[in-house]
Amino acid sequence: xxxxxxxxxxxxxxxxxxxxxxxxxxxxxxxxxxxxxxxxxxxxxxxxxxxxxxxxxxxxxxxxxxxxxxxxxxxxxxxxxxxxxxxxxxxxxxxxxxxxxxxxxxxxxxxxxxxxxxxxxxxxxxxxxxxxxxxxxxxxxxxxxxxxxxxxxxxxxxxxxxxxxxxxxxxxxxxxxxxxxxxxxxxxxxxxxxxxxxxxxxxxxxxxxxxxxxxxxxxxxxxxxxxxxxxxxxxxxxxxxxxxxxxxxxxxxxxxxxxxxxxxxxxxxxxxxxxxxxxxxxxxxxxxxxxxxxxxxxxxxxxxxxxxxxxxxxxxxxxxxxxxxxxxxxxxxxxxxxxxxxxxxx
Numbered sequence: 001x002x003x004x005x006x007x008x009x010x011x012x013x014x015x016x017x018x019x020x021x022x023x024x025x026x027x028x029x030x031x032x033x034x035x036x037x038x039x040x041x042x043x044x045x046x047x048x049x050x051x052x053x054x055x056x057x058x059x060x061x062x063x064x065x066x067x068x069x070x071x072x073x074x075x076x077x078x079x080x081x082x083x084x085x086x087x088x089x090x091x092x093x094x095x096x097x098x099x100x101x102x103x104x105x106x107x108x109x110x111x112x113x114x115x116x117x118x119x120x121x122x123x124x125x126x127x128x129x130x131x132x133x134x135x136x137x138x139x140x141x142x143x144x145x146x147x148x149x150x151x152x153x154x155x156x157x158x159x160x161x162x163x164x165x166x167x168x169x170x171x172x173x174x175x176x177x178x179x180x181x182x183x184x185x186x187x188x189x190x191x192x193x194x195x196x197x198x199x200x201x202x203x204x205x206x207x208x209x210x211x212x213x214x215x216x217x218x219x220x221x222x223x224x225x226x227x228x229x230x231x232x233x234x235x236x237x238x239x240x241x242x243x244x245x246x247x248x249x250x251x252x253x254x255x256x257x258x259x260x261x262x263x264x265x266x267x268x269x270x271x272x273x274x275x276x277x278x279x280x281x282x283x284x285x286x287x288x289x290x291x292x293x294x295x296x297x298x299x300x301x302x303x304x305x306x307x308x309x310x311x312x313x314x315x316x317x318x319x320x321x322x323x324x325x326x327x328x329x330x331x332x333x334x335x336x337x338x339x340x341x342x343x344x345x346x
Contacts, residue, residue, distance in 0.1 A: 014049045017041070021053040026099055033099075034119040044122050048151055049190075051116045055109060056166040056185055062103040063169055063178035072107050091115075109163040110147040123152035127159075129203040130216070132224060135326065135336040138241045141220040144204050148189075148197075157210075158191040161201070165189035168227065170287075188231040199225055224336040232258045233334070236310075243325070244340045245317045253327070254312045261311065263301045265328040268339075270319045273299045276331040299331070317341060 024036050037054055038047035075090040077083040095115050098104045104112065110126045117124040131146045132138075148161040167183040188196070194210035202219035203209060223241030225233070236254040243251055265273055274295040279287045304313035315325065320341050327335040 014046070014053075017046050017049050018053045021050045022057050024054060026058070030095065030099065030115065031119055034116045037116075038120045044120075045153055047120050048117060048122060048153065051113065051120065052160060052162060052165070052190060053185075055113055055116075055162045057183075058102055059098065059109060059112065059162075059166060060103050060183065061163065061166065061169060061181045062101075062105050062108070063181050065103075065105055067177050072105065104163075106147045106163040109166070110149050113149050113160075113162050117151060125150045125157075127203050127205070127208050129201060129205075129208075130219065131202075132200040132219075132222060135224045135324075135333070137220075138222070138224050138324070138336055138338040139220055141202065141216050146201070148201065150208060151191075153191075157208075159194060159197050159201075160191055161189040161197070164227070186227070188227075196230070198222075199230065200227075226332070226334045229257075229329075229334045235335075238337065241336075242338045242340065244342060246342045247317055247320050249317045251315045251317065251325075252312070253315065254310065256309045257311055257329075258309055261304075261306075261329045263299070263328075263330050264304050264311075264313065265299065265301050265331070266315055267326040267328060267333070268322055269324055270322055271300075272326075273328075 020040065021037055024033065026033050033054075034051065037050040041047050041050065075086045077086050091111065094108070095112055098108045098112055114124045114126055126147055127150055128144055128147050130141050130144060132142075146163075148159065148163070150157040150159055165186050165188070167181055167185070169178045170180045170182060171178050198211065198214065198219060199222055202216055221240050221242045223235065234256040236256065237252050245251055267273060274292070276291055276295050276299065277289050278292050280290045282288050302313055302315070304311055306312075317339070320343050322339050322341055325337045325339055326333050327337075
């Protein structure tokens, strides 16, 4: 996983569960930890919530492992008779290491969640698949690079992603290396519907595709969404992240968004406002985002219509070389679309 979601909202339904879960300490015994977390509750949903919150609160993303370019390697097994035992022993040590270090990559988050729910007697599965984490990935499915979970509750599977719920990474734009991990719980990835999760997750195994005729190609064609708006926005138009148009066409944008937008902007490879936000060093190990006063004076905005939560505006394609559009809300990029200008239709 190359990038994590930005901070999101918490869930008021589970305030007491969350508060208690965050006080539980790991005492070198995963069975005791799981009992301490789930024991106060009779219902499985609260038990799953307690485990999920504990993991997202206590386990940090191991970005240093990712920066080294390593791949997680399981045990080698030459005799099928011993494979199950060898794998079980390897996974036990792997999970112990995660709990002791309090760090994991996505596979570790997913395995730890499954192990703890298994102990609690709750049916859970690990899902491997594709993700959309970068603006340039519109139209691209990419490799299988992530893991999340499905949990069986109330006679149906629900999806959740403890890794992306736990926080987000700050990446160096020049080197592509991750500089730090920031804890910031995001409830969007708790019992997420398939349609919502499929905006940036797609399972490798078709058994976890819960929408008829939803293919990897359709997933690849989704627009890119910044993680901090996923729970707030519903795109109405365009219907795809890949826009086909010709020079002179008007592209209509419409979306429902639960917050106020003061400034709406469209950046492209043809024309873009200069970046407003810049990182500044506060200390040797701490950076903060600050506005660039000179860049603020050079911003271009577009007019839009608003009716309640519904926003609408039009964009005219003026150049055959156009190949992407980015939407910015109050100077922050929130969505990106790929544009294919059909020159044969001029």
